[in-house]
Amino acid sequence: MATLRKKNRDNVGLDPVSVSEKTIVEEGGAHGGLGSWLRLLACWIFAITLATHLHYKLPEPKGHRGVDLDTGYTEFSEYNAMETISYLSDTLGYRVVGTVEEKQTFDYLENAVRGYKTESQGIVGAPKFDIWVQQATGTHRFDIMDNMVFKAYTNVTNIIVRLSCPETENRSCEDNAILLNSHFDTTLGSPGATDDGSGVAVMLEIIRVLSRRNWSGYRNSIVFLFNGAEESLQDASHAFITMHDIKDSIRSVVNIDACGTTGREILFQANSREMIDAYKQAPYPHGTVVANDVFRTGLILSDTDFRQFVEYGNLTGIDMAIYKNSYLYHTHLDLTENLEPGAIQHLGENTLAIVDYLAKNSTLSNIERTSEVVFFDIHGLYFVVYSWATAFTIQMGTTLFGLVFFAYIVYKTSHSSPYRTIPNIVFAYIKSIAFVFLSAAAALLLPVLIALFLTSESVGRHMAWFSREWYGALIFCPMSLIGMYGVQYLLYAIPGPQHVDMEYGAFISLVAAFAISTFLTTLTSVASSYIFWLYCSILLMATGLNEFVWKPKAEKRAVWKSKVSGLTYIVCGFPMALVYTDYTYAMIDIFVPLTGRMGVDTPVDIIIAIVFGMVTFMTTLPSLAHVHRFGKRFLRKILVILTIFQVAVLGAVVARGGVYGGWAFPYDEYHPKRLFIQHLKNLTSGESHVGFAEADHGPYIETIVTAMEDALDVKAEARHGSENANEWASIYPFSAFLGGYRFDTKPYLEANGASPVDLPGPFPKLSIQNDKYDPTTGIRSFSVVSVSPTYTWTVIAFDAEVVDWSITDSDPLEGPRHYIVRHVVGHGNDAWKLDLSVRVPEDKLAEAEEGKWKMRFEFTALETENFAGHGIERSIGGVGILGVVRNVLPIWTAPTWLSSVVEVWEL
DSSP: OHHHHHHHHHSTTOOOOOHHHHHHHHHOOOSOHHHHHHHHHHHHHHHHHHHHHHHHOOOOOOOTTOBOTTTOOBOOOHHHHHHHHIIIIIIIOOOOTTSHHHHHHHHHHHHHHHHHHHHHTTSTTOOEEEEEEEEEEEEEEEEETTEEEEEEEEEEEEEEEEEEOOTTSOGGGGGSEEEEEEEOOOOTTOOOTTTTHHHHHHHHHHHHHHTTSOOTTOOSEEEEEEESOSTTTSHHHHHHHHHOTTGGGEEEEEEEEESOSEEEEEEEEEOOHHHHHHHTTOSSOOBBHHHHHHHHHTOSOOOOTHHHHHHHHOOEEEEEEEEEOGGGTTSTTOOGGGSOTTHHHHHHHHHHHHHHHHHHHOOOSSOOOOOOEEEEEETTTEEEEEEHHHHHHHHHHHHHHHHHHHHHHHHHHHTTOTTOOHHHHHHHHHHHHHHHHHHHHHHHHHHHHHHHHHTSTTTOOTTTTSSSHHHHHHHHHHHHHHHHHHHHHHGGGSOSOOOSSHHHHHHHHHHHHHHHHHHHHHHTTOGGGHHHHHHHHHHHHHHHHIIIIISOOGGGSOTTSOSSOHHHHHHHHHHHHHHHHHHHHHHHHHHHHHHHHHOTTSOHHHHHHHHHHHHHHHHSTTHHHHTTTTHHHHHHHHHHHHHHHHHHHHHHHHSOOTTTTSTTOSOBTTBOEEEEEEEEEETTTOOEEEEEEESSOOSOHHHHHHHHHHHHTSOOEEOOSGGGGGGGGGGTTGGGGOOOEEEEOHHHHHHTTOOGGGOOSOOOEEEEEEEEEETTTTEEEEEEEEEOTTEEEEEEEEEEEEEEESOTTSOOOSSSEEEEEEEEEOTTOOEEEEEEEEEOOGGGHHHHHTTOOOOEEEEEEEEGGGGGSSSOOOOBTTBOSHHHHHHHSOTTEEEEEEEEEEEEEEO
16 A cells, blocks of 8 residues: 555646555556456447448349339339440450541440430430531640640540430520530550440440430430540540530530549549539539548549530539549559449449439539539438538537537546546646647557658568558558557656546547647638538547436446447447448558559658558547547557567568469459550661650569560660650650660561561651741741651640640740640541641841751651550561560569651751
């Protein structure tokens, strides 16, 4: 007894408490610790299991009939949509603008929609069915990745279908249309089953469904835009929204795209309340304003046609996409076989419900653009939408209520013991509230130490989390928990008044901390702040029940019994884990593949460490109080166990095994490293090179470079840095971050009886027309004409002071500048021109007057032969190069093959 009294005296600033209470707080005198933890873990496991089931649940795919046998009502059929996707991606494959596959895709879609039009003509009440084919030529400026891209396009193709009210109905519905958009072209190196075969197939199936329904009572028309040039930087959507005859009838847009192959579609962009309300009609809603806010920050380096409709059509709308398993995005693995059954049914039924509602019920007039809307789904079962004004009121109201409730607890605690005063209690709470925020910081930042250790030069285990999303939880979450609980452990050592019941004090501090967080984040006017309000509300509800329903009165409570009921943890822990697990899966499924593609030039391991730290803190939040339930000694045991587990995991990660480094090697066949490989022929110098670059700048590049050196029997020449970006000009602006390596193929060609000059034609040609010079102004005006049969994605780069040009929606830059103008042609077209008026440099005026001044143009073009994606190329003297490279690539790579020519012209 004397020893315990001495301990109390040694804790300067502590209020006198009973020996029993002091023993519990400091030494862990409570019983039933394991059982209490098991109950809490069971609650979490049940919540996470249920959330997992709901998050990944997909509707049962409908069969090919697509008709409800009981009602005769036409339904969306995944079977029908998959037939379209299979034909586009498996039969036709790479549908890059300018290739024959692009033309075959157009023919297939046009025949399908004309067939549906014919079939609908015998149906009573069927909609008026209009079809247009648009082949457009135009220009626009497209800024991306801090680069200005001046775009020109020639005869890109759109197929437009409009379903509107029957002839006997109100014809004004044609003047008010909802636009449904997807693109049928693919990017280089991908057969595009989901990107965007999924959107095209869904639209085609919706046309089949809606053209068979009775349109009596419909108020608005639906326009379906099958656009043929999105991957070339959104040319076809620009052509439609700026030039087509019915563009002014479009009131809003629903855009469908994809960056993954599995799971539910997500609503990730929305810019009006009316369109978000329309999304509520989806049978399986999935989306949150958090995704909308993140996308607006530019952290996600992606873009869709939605941008063109907003920028040039001033439209409101929603942007949706299949997003899970985006490891296969823009790779040769975007195939039908990798599409998850039910994913297209989910996307199709949601899209059908949205556009059908808009055509039937919405006025589509006076829709105002706004980002001041809060929306989120609850596991696809409910979709909640309310204005930011409402959110501000309820969030600030909840904050006020929480702080009042906290003041009540402080007041009540001061009257429950004759030894404790309000100042001491307030000081204890200030300290424990501060430690909640410190625990959050430690949970986010301590996993960074793991990332720094794994990526250190001596260890070199970059991106160990990449190949399986849950690896990140295994690697980083233990340290996050150590950070959370370690800070709470330090709370015992801080001088000054302490809570008599540390667990109760910590729990009340959670309420106050989230009330403060809700207040501060609400002041930012960021709609995503609703998450803090949600947590604050759950904590307040649980604390209220604990305070007024479940907590036993002091005189009936054994001294070792906690003031926080076990039911309280279930009431707050279950909904938190249930809700945040849904967000966790969505965030991890997006950010793990996306962050990995950024590559190790960006601190991707640190980013993922922080993401998993945040996930850990938000999912296990109630445990910050629960760790105090059995005192300091028990908390110390938890920290020791977590430390041992963390060390064991790190040991397993660091331990190397197998050819490429064991289970923590970041890549495999279905989680590949993306590469660009280009055979570049310089028609001016006669040189031939293979360019090799990483799309993701991830680790283990040296292995591939060495294999290529052995295959070509030549040393790689490093081409790091933007100064060599012109070698990849055909895919500008992505060329800005490539660089990589270059291999001189001349020795290999000569060793096999060929020479770089043996390249067969046809060859591109650049020429000048309408060349005029005005000596009074010093301005030379002319047209640069490109003729490039069997080539596409041509690029002209030059240095000049341009005073006027044919890029219609953007003025030239001031002063002498370096310009890169990209151009794309639809299939069957091989010529285009660029009109320029340039100021002749002062020292060249005499030459210009004599007609001798020339400008230097560097011309680059992609060969269409290589878009089959299998290393096919225009051989040199019968010798191929890309096939040699293909044979040495590991299975864990996903190459995009390019075969390009470059030539310099003085014109």
